[in-house]
Amino acid sequence: MSEATTMRIAAVQMACDASREDNLARATHWIAEAAKAGATVVCLPELFTGPYFCQTEDTAAFERAEPVQGPTLTALAGVAREHRIAIVAPFFERRAAGIYHNSAGVLDAAGHFWGLYRKMHIPDDPGFYEKFYFTPGDLGFKTFPIGDTRIGVLICWDQWFPEAARLTAMQGASILFYPTAIGWVPDEKADQGAAQHAAWQTVQRGHAIANGVYVAAVNRIGMEQATQGQGAIEFWGQSFICDPQGQILAEASVDQEEILCVDLDVAQLEAVRRIWPFWRDRRIEAYAGLTDRWHTPGSETGGA
C-alpha cells in the first residue's frame, strides 16, 4: 500500500434558481471553496443549472437542454483548470432532436472532459415527471480515474437500485457520487417526510456497506414552485458523505448552501473489505435471475 492513501473529496449543496448564469456563478464560488479546502474532486447537484423543471410536463423546458460541449461543461472546464480540481458536473443533455438525457460530465483537474454518465433509472411520480423529459441512459454504469483511484457517478433515482451501486463499485470505484434533486411535497411532509428522508439515507448507507465504498449524496435546497399548476417541492438538502461501513462522515443542513469535505481513505476501504469480505463471497453462478423482471412464485419442493 502506498503512503498517500487519502484523497479529499467535496460535495456542493446549493439552491438552483431560474438563471443558468447565476447558478454557474454560485457553483463556481463553492468549487473554489472546495479547492481552497484541499479537495481533489467536487460534485454538484443534479441539474444544478436551473430549477427542477420536472414538476410539470412542459415542452418549453427542453429549451434548457444543451449538448455535451455546451455552455455548462465549457464554463466548468475553465473552473476546473483555474482551481486545479476535478468536477462532477450534472447537466440536461440534448443529444439530438427528441433525445434528451439527465447526464453528468466528469472533468479532470486540467479541465479535460473524462467522460459522461447518463442517468440509467428514470423516475416518474407526481411532481417528478422525468420520464417525459429523459431518455434512459444507454452508456451503462461508469467509473472515472481521479487522483490515485476511481470515482463512480450515478444520479438521484439510481440511488434506490442496489444493482446500480454494485455494477459501479465493481469497476473499482472507491466512492459513488449521487448528484440529486429530492425533496418533500409540502402536503406529505408532516406525515411522510421523516420516513422518506430516512429511507433515502438508509438505502444509500446500505450501498456503502454492501459494496465497501464511500457514498456522497449531493442534493439541492430550497422551495421551488411548479412552473404550471400549484405544486411545489421543498428540496431537503441534507447532502451527506458516508464511509464503507455506512457511517456518516459529514452531513449538510436542510436549507443552507454549503460544501462538505471529507478525506477518502483507500487503505481504510481495503481494510474494511478484508474483514467484511463480501466481494469474496458473492454467489455469481446463482445470480442470473437478476436480469429478469420478476419470477412468478412457483414450485417449492423439499429439494433435499
Add this chain to the structure above:
Amino acid sequence: MSEATTMRIAAVQMACDASREDNLARATHWIAEAAKAGATVVCLPELFTGPYFCQTEDTAAFERAEPVQGPTLTALAGVAREHRIAIVAPFFERRAAGIYHNSAGVLDAAGHFWGLYRKMHIPDDPGFYEKFYFTPGDLGFKTFPIGDTRIGVLICWDQWFPEAARLTAMQGASILFYPTAIGWVPDEKADQGAAQHAAWQTVQRGHAIANGVYVAAVNRIGMEQATQGQGAIEFWGQSFICDPQGQILAEASVDQEEILCVDLDVAQLEAVRRIWPFWRDRRIEAYAGLTDRWHTPGSETGGA
C-alpha cells in the same frame, strides 16, 4: 384488494446452550407464546439447537448435524401442528458423509414440511469459521407460501448481499426472514461494536426499502466461549422487524429472550410499491454484469 390483508408474524430471540433438548424446549415455549399472540408464522435463530460451534474448526462438531427428517424438524412439526403455526426452523443439515449445510426448513401450520433453504453465502472470519463446516447452498433463493402470501428465508451472512434479497423478493416474498447468529468479539466491542451493529441493521433496512418488503432479523443472545482456544462471542440480540420503508416496527433487547410480533400488511406493502415504484424501473437489460466477479477498471470514453 381483499379485506384480510394483514398477517401476524413473530421472531424468537433466544439463548442457545449445549443441549439440543433444552434448546428445543425453550424454542417450543416461545413458539407457543407466538401462537397465543396470534402469529401465523414464527422464525427461530440460525443453528438454534446448539452453541455457535463455528468459533473453532473441530471435526467433533459435525456430530451435531442431522438429516432433514431428523430430530429437530420432527419435533417442530409436532409443535407446529399442536399450536397451528408455521415455523422457519434453522438446523445443521447432514446431507451425506462430507456434505453439510447451514439450512432452514419451513413447516406449515399442519406440521407439513414445505421446503428447505440452504445458506447460499458462507462467511469465514476469525471466530466465524463457517467455510470449514458448510457446503454453500445449491437450491438457490427460495420462497414459501404461508397464509395468503409468501415468505422468503435467507440466513445470516446472506444479509450483506443485495442480490440475495432481490432474488428472494422477486419470487413474491412479502417478508424476508434472516435467522442469524451474529455478535461482538469482546476485544473489538469497545472500538467497533456500535459501527458493526449499525451496519448490520442498516444494510437490512436497505434491503427492505430497495425491494418493498418487510424484513425480520432473528438473532440469538448470550456470551459463548469457544470450545477450543480462548475466543468468545457476545451475541448481540437486537432482533428486529422493519417495514417496506425500512422503519423499525419492533426491536428486541441485547440480552433477553423474547418474541417480537408485528402485523405484516400486504396492502400497505403494495401501496408503498405504487408510490416508490422501484420494481417498475429496474434496467434489467443492463444488469448482465452482476454475474461477473469483478470488472477490471477499463476504457472510459466520452460516449456521446
